[in-house]
Each structure stands twice: as C-alpha cells, then as structure tokens.
Amino acid sequence: MSCNLPDVLTIALSKGRIMNDTLDLMRKACVSVPAEMEDSRKFILDSPDGQLRFIVAKPTDVPTFVEYGVADLGIVGKDVLLEADRDLYELLDLGIGRCRVCVCGTPEQLGKEIHRVASKYPKIASDYFRRLGRQVEVIFLNGQVELAPLIGLADRIVDIVETGRTLRENGLEIHEEIAEITTRVVANRMSFRLKNQPINQLIDQLRQVRLVRA
DSSP: OOOOOSSOEEEEEEOSTTHHHHHHHHHHTTOOOOTTTTTOOOSEEEOTTSSEEEEEEOGGGHHHHHHTTSOSEEEEEHHHHHHHOOSOEEEEEOOOSOEEEEEEEOGGGTTSOOOEEEESOHHHHHHHHHHTTOOOEEEEOSSOTTHHHHTTSOSEEEEEESSSHHHHHTTOEEEEEEEEEOEEEEEOHHHHHHTHHHHHHHHHHHHHHHHHHO
C-alpha cells in the first residue's frame, strides 16, 4: 500500500468521542498524522510529510466546513450528517463510533400517544415522525435531554444511545430505533473532482483497514 499523497488535502476531524478511534484508524491505514494531534490545543495541524492539513472542529461544524470548501474531506458521525443535511459526497463508512438514534421515554410512557418530543436533533426527530404520519411538536434542547420526560417538558426524547447507561440511570428506556449511526468520510463536491486521485487513494487506504477490522 502506498503511503504518499501527491496533493495537499485538508481534512476536518470531529473532536470528541470519535477522535481517538479516527486517528487510530488513519495511522493503521498509513496516513501521516501529527504525533501531537491528541494533546495539542491547536485547531489546525499539518502532517509530518506536508501532504495533509487537519482542522480539528466541533462535529456539528464539520459538514459546514466541507460544503463551503475550507476542507476537502470531513470525518463525522452519520447523526451529524442527517441533522445538517449538507450537499456533500458520502464516500466511506468507517464503521467506528457505532451507536443508535432512538426514541426514548419512561417505561410508563411506552405505548402512549406522543404529543411533544425533546431532542438535540430536531430535524432527525421531525423527519422520523413525519415519515410515520405522526404529528408531534419537537422541542430543541442542547443538553441533558433525558430531563425532558422526567420534568414533564416532553413525552419522549430523541437522542443518541451508545451503551444505554445514562438512560437506565435516569429511569428511561428505548421505545423505538430510528437509525444506526457510524462515522463517515464526506467530501466537498468540487474537491472530489479537482483532487480525485489523492482523495481516492486516501479512501482506498482507509477502506483496506476498514475491511480488516470488519
């Protein structure tokens, strides 16, 4: 497998829960990653070979950076992509950061009619209930959505579930599963045309490691 990319590519990485797994996968794929990436407070870092530039960003900003072309590629969770609904090419499912978007509530609420839903993902929630022909009010909350059914703000929540521990500790459970989420590689449409060769080479390197992991 070749480790050299002929053109500089800018990649927007999602900081947070998927960052370590992303960097581990890239290093196994022979991608030149700055050694200080995990510990640095810099937002922009160049690879040791000078062929890659990394932008470390909040996950919700990654699709915006890629769509507007300040990054050629982005690595971000499918949940963020579904919520952002940006005009991007989705190139590869990395298979990491696996979790689910679910409708959750208390055991007592199971089977009861839903009038109001709280979520960090209002678009995902609205789209889901609209597809089912169920009219509900969706309230946007930026954090601790588990509180909503406990204090009477909403009948249910729509949220990411990884282990389910937070749900259980707050007396909640999964009622419906909306989508399975993994980490994806996305590309700016113009970059994909102009830098097709280096992008495809990078994707091939990541895909080979992805297949080994699978």
